[in-house]
Amino acid sequence: MQVVLCKASDLPEGAMKRFELMGYDVLAIHASGQYFALDAACTNKYADLSQGTLDLDRKVLVCQECRGSWDIATGEPKDSPAAFPLTVYEIVLTGEDLVLTFTY
Numbered sequence: 001m002q003v004v005l006c007k008a009s010d011l012p013e014g015a016m017k018r019f020e021l022m023g024y025d026v027l028a029i030h031a032s033g034q035y036f037a038l039d040a041a042c043t044n045k046y047a048d049l050s051q052g053t054l055d056l057d058r059k060v061l062v063c064q065e066c067r068g069s070w071d072i073a074t075g076e077p078k079d080s081p082a083a084f085p086l087t088v089y090e091i092v093l094t095g096e097d098l099v100l101t102f103t104y
């Protein structure tokens with residue numbers, strides 16, 4: 001199903017924002033001119049990844065709890081203790097809107 005998350009202007013370059021969709025927490029990211037969307041819950045201890053940080057050089061999202069990290073494009077774990085991938089979602093800019101294809 002396709003969901004309009006927000007206006008593109010609500011997610012400026014370098015920003016990330018959490019959305020709740022049908023009980024799932026999804027994190028939208030705008031980095032290096034591209035948009036990404038992935039699960040917002042850490043697969044280690046379910047910390048809120050919207051409180052984490054972006055490492056734009058490595059294109060990873062770093063959990064604030066114990067510094068596990070994931071590739072923002074693929075969701076694959078990059079640094080321990082992250083061990084399991086995050087689900088990634090397709091997100092596209094349609095006019096002024098960011099539209100996410102949500103699968104669950």
Ligand code: FES
Pocket residue numbers: 042043044045046047063064065066067068069081082
């Ligand atoms: S709680 Fe996220 S890496 Fe440990």
